[in-house]
Each structure stands twice: as C-alpha cells, then as structure tokens.
Amino acid sequence: MDWIKIFNTRDEAAAALNHNPRLLIVRGKRICLALFGEKLFAVQDKCTHNGESLSKGTLNYCGEIVCPLHHYQFDLKTGRESTQRSNDLECFPIQENEDGIFIGV
Numbered sequence: 001m002d003w004i005k006i007f008n009t010r011d012e013a014a015a016a017l018n019h020n021p022r023l024l025i026v027r028g029k030r031i032c033l034a035l036f037g038e039k040l041f042a043v044q045d046k047c048t049h050n051g052e053s054l055s056k057g058t059l060n061y062c063g064e065i066v067c068p069l070h071h072y073q074f075d076l077k078t079g080r081e082s083t084q085r086s087n088d089l090e091c092f093p094i095q096e097n098e099d100g101i102f103i104g105v
Ligand code: FES
Pocket: 047, 048, 049, 050, 051, 052, 067, 068, 069, 070, 071, 072
C-alpha cells in the first residue's frame, strides 16, 4: 500500500470539504472523501447499487454517505449499506501525522 499526501493540515481538509463529500482521484481510483465530526473518511466513489458518484451525495447525521440517485445509505467507517441491499463499498485508510494527512491506496 502507498500512502499519498492529500492535505497539509486538518484545517485545510475542513476548508476543502466544508461539510460536503468531495471527489478525489488518486492513481486512477475515484474516491469519495468526507469529513464527519472530526474524522476524515474515504470510500470508493462508485455506488455499488447502480454506479452513481457518491461524492455528489450528502452526509446524514449517522455518519453515512447518502447516494443521490436512489438514496441508499453507506456507513463511512465500514462501507456497509444500512439495509444491506447492495455490496459494501471499498474503504481506504486515512493516516494523520505531523507531516500531513495521507490516504492509503
Ligand atoms: S445508484 Fe446509488 S443507490 Fe442506486
């Protein structure tokens, strides 16, 4: 696994995300980045139901990304759809240290 720097600081991440999910493309992978509470999460951008871009979706109060097309809800921590109607999302690890914030791909 390679660790790719995506932000210099937590404040930079918060400003970039501004409570909305955002598309990140790393090494050809489309990844949905989201900040929930104080924590940054990264899951595959492609909805496992019918392929919509989850970074166009919204976050709910449970820490789920809600797909904009049919409103399936995926847990940002586990990638699991709330009622298991479709496959889990791939989740990517995030690491933070004094050098910045990194995603593992
Ligand atoms: S494409 Fe995401 S819920 Fe249908």
